[in-house]
Amino acid sequence: MTQIIRAPKRPGSYRDRLTYAPSGLREAISIAWHSVFPPDLHEAARIPVARGGLPPVAAGETAVTWVGHATYLIRTGGLAILTDPVWSRRIPGVRARLTPPGIAWEDLPPVDAVVISHDHYDHLDWPTVRRLPRGTPMLVPAGLGRWFTGRGFTEVIELDWWESATVGGVSFEFVPAHHWSRRGLFDFCKTLWGGWVIDGSVYFAGDTGYGERLAQIGDRHPGLDLALMPIGAYQPPWAMEPAHVNPPQAVRAFLDVGARRMATMHWGTFVLSGEPLLRPLEWTREQWAAHGLPRERLWDLAVGESRSFTS
Template sequence: MSQTIHPESPEATEIPVSPVPKAPSAPIVPPATPRRWPSSFADRLTAPLPDFREVTSVMWHGQLRPDIGDSDQIPVHRVGLPRAAATETVVTWVGHATFVLQIGGLTVLTDPVWSRKIPGVRQRLTPPGVAWSDLPEVDAIVISHNHYDHLDAPTIRRLPKDTAVFVPAKLGGWFRRRGFRDVTELDWWESARLGDVTFDFVPAHHWSRRTLWDTCRTLWGGWVLTSRERRVYFAGDTAYGERFAQIGERYPGIDLALMPVGAYEPRWFMKVSHVDPAQAVQGCLDVGARRMATMHWGTFVLSGEPLLEPVREARAVWESRGLDPADLWDLAVGESRTLP
């Protein structure tokens, strides 16, 4: 079972994450402890919500946009999933915001989406980089927020009901109604532990909505996963803002930041929800990560930029900042890399 952690308890100092610098300690609370959440998290917003015109624009790009050429140039490298040793951290990009993260002896999926199509947009441009049948036993999943391209019901149904699930505040009921038994809901800056890995839920500049009636009823954010050897930051969906620096101050020594680089045009409305490639690089630097892996591009058509532009722009910005090219993991779909 996963264990929830809240700020300021001596017990969290026992979490063995050395030599990774430790985040602020927090007490362990049993996962089954009832939580009281507000009716809305709208007070966490840092920008106005998209209005009807903006939603219509997204739907047009996702379903009717005619110029989606170059999809055949999106790199796909499906060669199977390597198995990590207990002390290794191996990252595999499945597509969009989905990674197989092997860390601290666990196999963790981020925002798992294996479906060919999600509501509101055309079918995926590239296949999942890892076949579902090639997955080892999945120990845990982390969910950043409830948008359909990050929380996919058909994929979730394929998971065993005893899989450990780590979700934002008030999203736990969605999983419990589907029979999941090990569900941990966290607020920003709260933590949980599974095996030798800690799962810290951190802020993002975004929002949540799954229907017309549940806007901001559940929280949104990113995740910091820390093993004895490594610390990985999964940003989920986010615009740019001061919360990156706050994460970096609280979680020093991040080895790798999994950063979204796509779905940023037109900027007049995407800027309040999604970083562009330059902001993704800056966000990686703000959190203090040495390396950045690109995501949130090359899978679903959600916006107006050319399909290959996100990763090309990320490379150009990375180079212009004088950063080591080896530290930019512009992964192909299905490609794996091991933290050295």
């Protein structure tokens, strides 16, 4: 049974949730430029890929597998959950993906729930979403539910920040982020953006810049086990920084939310920005060491790699 805890719905626009002058046009120009004139693509061969299949998950264990970009398979509480699923080789306006999905679609277990962070094409990919059974529970930001119901999905759970739902005994809370939304010409910030706290244990950041909302998540959810944190798409700063953390900011964000471990994402899949392809991973490792954090708590996974923990 699905249970939903809702605050009163807000109409229309979410522009008042912005914490900066959004750089959507500058970001789009930057993405288009770096798609035509990318950083050295020879480095793509060095992006770690380990498609070794899915290990079993023991009772009481949570396992995460990095599929690529912001897509993780999370297996917890008997459920298989996808975050921002993108299996497409291409998304609009961007070069073909650098690395294959870490799990072949046909090797996925039955998907029990999907969480969407926001409506940008690299996080909400219709060619992937349409492959899901229409009865799959879709947990989506406020304002985005109609997009899914109009495409035939029958269990769409639309939440505002700090609202929560329970699917199959696992809790999902939609939490704030420093970002923005737009999918077309006339829908700027008509839908919300954010991250998800799953089962009170896993924080999926989606896309976010650095700011005070990250510490608010940590205050509300002390004792998180794992933060799935973006580390790429930050160069050049004048276009990307307000809406995307760079590696030093990602590590600070991890410390703000107070999780025990951090797993990296949002790098090594699509060319969205100008940093060298391997630099997000290298810089994150450097920052982790500079903070004196235990190396085993940084899960810098290869595409397709899985890790697990017991709370």
